[in-house]
Amino acid sequence: MKCTVIHGSPRRGNTWEVLNIAKDEMRKYGEFEFKDIELGKENIPHCNGCFLCIYKGEDKCPHREKINYIVKEIEDSDFIIITSPTYSMQVSGLLKTFIDHMSYNFHRPKFFKKKALVITTTAGAGHKASSKYIRDILYYWGFNFVEIMPIAYRAMVLSNKNVEKIKDISSRFSKNILSEKLNKPKIKYIFMYNLWRRFGEEPLEYGDADHRYWKNSGLSKHVYHPDINIGVWRGLVGKAAYNIVGMGDKK
Ligand SMILES: Cc1cc2nc3c(=O)[nH]c(=O)nc-3n(C[C@H](O)[C@H](O)[C@H](O)COP(=O)(O)O)c2cc1C
Structure with a gap:
């Protein structure tokens, strides 16, 4: 099964570490193929608020070449993983810029059979709010199921407790993906x-x-x-x- 990863940290740091533990755990359950899109390397400009995507269509977005291929990757995937570090108690600006370009999906939801895993990390606080924010957005875009994995480092290294938490959530999410069961939206x-x-x-x-x-x-x-x-x-x-x-x- 194909998974597109949208990595919302500008670096390969804590969030990348959590992502890779999750991927390794998921591989124990199925033949998952991960394609990483690191937003830090994509140079997506800020949304300039022209409303063209909303009124005329996403193919009219001035930044469509940066965005539409990511959308195509999501469409071609069985499920996705979205990650973000917590900055000032919320998602990174990098991820928010991507989300802003996807706003037209509120008007035209479409990912009805897709599932997602959301990974957020923090030093101490804001990881749950960031995860829940991304989950809410994905449901408005039509996603069928979203699992969250908010991780607080609270130290320089990941605790054993956190590693266990990552493995548990990854295992649960993998089983859900493999079940192909579709849920009733809220x-x-x-x-x-x-x-x-x-x-x-x-x-x-x-x-x-x-x-x-x-x-x-x-x-x-x-x-x-x-x-x-x-x-x-x-x-x-x-x-x-x-x-x-x-x-x-x-x-
Ligand atoms: C600009 C900036 C803002 C941050 N804001 C918060 C915050 O509000 N709360 C918190 O607990 N940690 C905060 N942190 C710490 C990061 O969320 C945390 O170290 C995260 O795991 C970094 O992920 P990364 O290594 O993938 O970049 C902030 C870090 C940076 C660089």
């Missing part, structure tokens, strides 16, 4: 999905990228991706979210 992600689905019903004056996506993919007809069984309650919430936007239109 209600808040179904809700947001349907807001965007409704917003995409009509093309906007300044661009029709969302409209084209929802129509051309056929997703505009479904309360969630048809291959993901969301059950009755989530389906009702999705319909309600969709109709809430419609009510606003009528005022």
Whole structure:
């Protein structure tokens, strides 16, 4: 199985060490092939806020050559790993720059059958918040399952306790990947999905990228991706979210 690794540290330090322990552990469970993308080597400029990806399409982003190949790698992978050190209690600027370029995926979620492992490290604090932030973003982009691995070094070397934690999470994640089981997304992600689905019903004056996506993919007809069984309650919430936007239109 193919895994794209998006490494959000500018160096091969603590986060790289944790990543490699996780990879070694995962290899014990299956034939995983890892492709590393080190954001520190990619020289991705900051998002300049032009809105072209959102309104006209991601192929209009001025930095598309830097971003779209990473997206293609994710699409061609069975699952991904995203890593970040904690800087000032949050993800690195390097990773945030990548995430900003991917913002159009909130409007046009698509990674419905993908799973992800998030690795964050810190000296002492902020590792959990950073992991949870990345997990939330991935779910909004449509990811089916996200496991988090927040690691606090609290010393120059990794403690045995942390090594055990890394191995446990890697083992659990590997088994989940191999099971190929798809999960029901949480209600808040179904809700947001349907807001965007409704917003995409009509093309906007300044661009029709969302409209084209929802129509051309056929997703505009479904309360969630048809291959993901969301059950009755989530389906009702999705319909309600969709109709809430419609009510606003009528005022
Ligand atoms: C600019 C900067 C900001 C940091 N901010 C925090 C922080 O808010 N909280 C913390 O506990 N550690 C912080 N650290 C420590 C790193 O999160 C920690 O050493 C991390 O494991 C480094 O990962 P790396 O070796 O992969 O770069 C910071 C380090 C740097 C360089």
